[in-house]
Amino acid sequence: MTRFIRQYRIIIGLILFWVLCSAYAPPLTYVVLPLSVLLLRRREMWAEMLFGFLICLVLSDMHQDIRPMAVMKTAKYTYIIVLALIFFSDQERFKPLARIFPLFLPFFVYAFFPIIRSVSPISSVEKTISYALLFLVVPNLVLFNFRKYGWEFFRDLIWFIVLILVSQQLLRVFAPPGWSIIDERFRGYFGNPNGLAIFVYLTFVLFVVVNQLRSDLFSKTSKLFIYALLIYYIITCGARTSLMSTLMFLLFIQFFRVSTFLGIISFVAFIGIGEVISSNLPTIISAFGLQEYLRVDTIADGSGRYMAWNYAWQQINEKGFFFFGGGFDNEYWLMYEARHYLSKLGHQGGVHNSYLAFWLNTGIVGLFLYLRGFVLVFIKATKETPVAMAIMFSVLFSILYESWLAGSLNPYTILLLIILTIVSEEEILGSAKLAAPDEEREEQASETVPQLILPAR
Numbered sequence: 001m002t003r004f005i006r007q008y009r010i011i012i013g014l015i016l017f018w019v020l021c022s023a024y025a026p027p028l029t030y031v032v033l034p035l036s037v038l039l040l041r042r043r044e045m046w047a048e049m050l051f052g053f054l055i056c057l058v059l060s061d062m063h064q065d066i067r068p069m070a071v072m073k074t075a076k077y078t079y080i081i082v083l084a085l086i087f088f089s090d091q092e093r094f095k096p097l098a099r100i101f102p103l104f105l106p107f108f109v110y111a112f113f114p115i116i117r118s119v120s121p122i123s124s125v126e127k128t129i130s131y132a133l134l135f136l137v138v139p140n141l142v143l144f145n146f147r148k149y150g151w152e153f154f155r156d157l158i159w160f161i162v163l164i165l166v167s168q169q170l171l172r173v174f175a176p177p178g179w180s181i182i183d184e185r186f187r188g189y190f191g192n193p194n195g196l197a198i199f200v201y202l203t204f205v206l207f208v209v210v211n212q213l214r215s216d217l218f219s220k221t222s223k224l225f226i227y228a229l230l231i232y233y234i235i236t237c238g239a240r241t242s243l244m245s246t247l248m249f250l251l252f253i254q255f256f257r258v259s260t261f262l263g264i265i266s267f268v269a270f271i272g273i274g275e276v277i278s279s280n281l282p283t284i285i286s287a288f289g290l291q292e293y294l295r296v297d298t299i300a301d302g303s304g305r306y307m308a309w310n311y312a313w314q315q316i317n318e319k320g321f322f323f324f325g326g327g328f329d330n331e332y333w334l335m336y337e338a339r340h341y342l343s344k345l346g347h348q349g350g351v352h353n354s355y356l357a358f359w360l361n362t363g364i365v366g367l368f369l370y371l372r373g374f375v376l377v378f379i380k381a382t383k384e385t386p387v388a389m390a391i392m393f394s395v396l397f398s399i400l401y402e403s404w405l406a407g408s409l410n411p412y413t414i415l416l417l418i419i420l421t422i423v424s425e426e427e428i429l430g431s432a433k434l435a436a437p438d439e440e441r442e443e444q445a446s447e448t449v450p451q452l453i454l455p456a457r
Contacts, residue, residue, distance in 0.1 A: 138414055203415065256389045354403045
């Protein structure tokens with residue numbers, strides 16, 4: 001970790017400068033962020049450009065009551081715009097391009113049509129463009145970094161995420177308790193504990209995928225430390241959905257290794273058994289003495305989620321959003337307008353369901369087009385690695401209870417895109433296969449020298 005910090009001291013220094021600007025001179029952030037990206041580009045620091053974007057999205061997810069970081073919620077748009085401009089100006093260097101965006105292109109083309117019915121057309125256009133740019137720029141930036149730095153890039157990325165997670169503990173010391181803890185649940189840099197849990201779950205998937213493909217990147221000590229850290233946060237968040245998504249991912253890996261058919265059958269069986277368990281869940285949890293950690297008192301009403309789902313479904317049918325939706329951000333405005341009504345029913349926040357969010361925003365047509373691209377990515381990926389289907393089913397479960405996948409610029413969708421790039425790009429998977437014969441020798445070498453060895457720049 002010390003070697004990593006020394007190697008990436010420039011981006012770490014820039015991040016600290018961004019935080020100071022956001023806290024003490026918010027308008028300056030709109031200038032500092034894009035200039036920083038251009039500076040990194042001039043110095044050919046491509047990995048740092050992606051790291052900086054990720055931390056901006058993390059900081060923008062902090063609760064709106066934490067005023068020092070509030071500017072990041074809008075300043076992050078300048079970052080993706082500059083990244084896009086760099087991508088278009090240097091497009092020849094990125095070729096051959098990543099293959100994820102073309103699979104979702106029909107969805108992005110269609111997503112502009114529902115904007116006609118949007119209550120906030122400008123915001124809807126911004127969200128649609130930013131979402132499309134995210135799917136265009138991030139996979140290509142990841143693939144470019146892999147071509148430039150090899151597998152060490154993914155190792156550095158994981159250590160950067162680990163640094164983000166570890167540094168959250170500073171909030172316990174230097175910030176008011178309400179910034180990092182809510183209802184006795186740790187949330188760190190994120191808006192709520194569920195947000196931190198989703199981030200940790202996706203990081204867990206990313207780490208497992210990288211280790212599945214290249215087991216020699218981390219020493220046993222490093223692996224143990226990272227897994228322990230991720231498990232610690234999953235537990236302290238107290239988020240049932242992310243905990244189940246993580247367990248599903250680990251379980252389905254074993255089944256899909258045997259056969260895709262067995263994996264699908266296990267998923268169907270899991271859902272069926274889950275229904276039986278859910279009807280008796282309070283009794284089961286109480287029997288194990290976990291009623292406080294798993295918040296058994298909120299299970300009956302689904303923590304307000306069922307109220308939000310019913311209201312969203314009512315809006316889809318009564319306001320004509322069934323086929324064509326109301327444009328990106330429609331889901332936000334509908335839930336915001338009904339916040340007082342839903343609050344009385346025990347719900348706070350959004351619709352808590354990515355399927356319903358896409359449905360409200362782009363109608364059933366847009367939802368179908370998005371799921372088409374989503375499934376095609378994994379069908380393509382599963383031909384190369386069986387872990388892909390385990391990822392798909394665990395994500396499909398996660399987004400059933402959270403709407404993070406419908407968000408244009410959040411710290412979760414970007415992690416999923418990084419994972420999708422790894423498991424779907426033939427260059428990356430082919431490189432892992434070529435390195436396979438040398439894994440045992442390299443693993444032994446990495447254990448002899450456990451510290452992080454980074455490529456020279």
